[in-house]
Amino acid sequence: xxxxxxxGSIASGKTxxxxxxxxxxxxxxxxxxxxxxxxxxxxxxNSISKKFQIKSKNNxxxxxxxxxxxxxxxxxxxxxxxxxxxxxxxxxxTKKNQHKNILFYEIPLLIESKLTKFFDKIIFIKSKKxxxxxxxxxxxxxxxxxxxxxxKQMPVSQKVKFCKxxxxxxxxxxILKKKLKDIIALYE
Numbered sequence: 001x002x003x004x005x006x007x008g009s010i011a012s013g014k015t016x017x018x019x020x021x022x023x024x025x026x027x028x029x030x031x032x033x034x035x036x037x038x039x040x041x042x043x044x045x046n047s048i049s050k051k052f053q054i055k056s057k058n059n060x061x062x063x064x065x066x067x068x069x070x071x072x073x074x075x076x077x078x079x080x081x082x083x084x085x086x087x088x089x090x091x092x093x094t095k096k097n098q099h100k101n102i103l104f105y106e107i108p109l110l111i112e113s114k115l116t117k118f119f120d121k122i123i124f125i126k127s128k129k130x131x132x133x134x135x136x137x138x139x140x141x142x143x144x145x146x147x148x149x150x151x152k153q154m155p156v157s158q159k160v161k162f163c164k165x166x167x168x169x170x171x172x173x174x175i176l177k178k179k180l181k182d183i184i185a186l187y188e
Contacts, residue, residue, distance in 0.1 A: 002102045002187055003094070003118065007110035008125030009156060010149050011132040011141070013169040013176065017125045018106035020180045026102040029093040031109075034086045048078070069144055075152070083113060102187055112154050116162045123183065124163035126156060127170050 006021065008014045015032065022028035038044045045060055052074060054063050068074045090105065097103055107115065116122060127135075129150070136146045153159075160166050167179050 005119035005122040011136040012127040122163040
């Protein structure tokens with residue numbers, strides 16, 4: 001079994017790249033999907049609401065984002081809760097799919113979370129900051145939150161040292177597909 005990690009800066013195109021790489025032939029683990037499912041769980045919402053005194057469950061995520069923007073220590077606290085939960089799901093995914101030839105893992109903070117030794121190969125999806133900001137805003141993302149999250153990540157120049165493949169995603173989708181198919185051909 002080959003375990004391939006996919007990472008990159010915020011809004012670099014990791015999810016798109018991950019879907020292209022796995023092409024429904026190989027299992028794909030998405031840390032973002034795990035986090036998204038956490039935010040749908042009543043117990044998680046109740047716990048976070050209690051900790052940060054969020055009274056409205058209807059606007060929970062919106063209120064939490066505002067709180068994060070005013071106090072970035074909240075983001076650190078959330079990461080301490082979320083990251084172990086994501087790792088637990090990642091281990092379950094690996095065990096469940098241990099008979100497969102290739103497993104893909106889309107993990108935004110793969111390097112920052114010190115998970116590099118878990119993977120046989122790491123692919124870094126790279127994109128210019130202005131393009132990433134535009135992508136983030138197109139999906140309703142906040143300029144200030146983008147900058148906060150982007151500044152929290154390790155600089156690209158340091159991240160690429162841990163990666164076997166660096167894929168620039170500044171052009172169209174067909175170019176990205178070609179680059180990724182050339183990489184995956186090495187492991188199939």
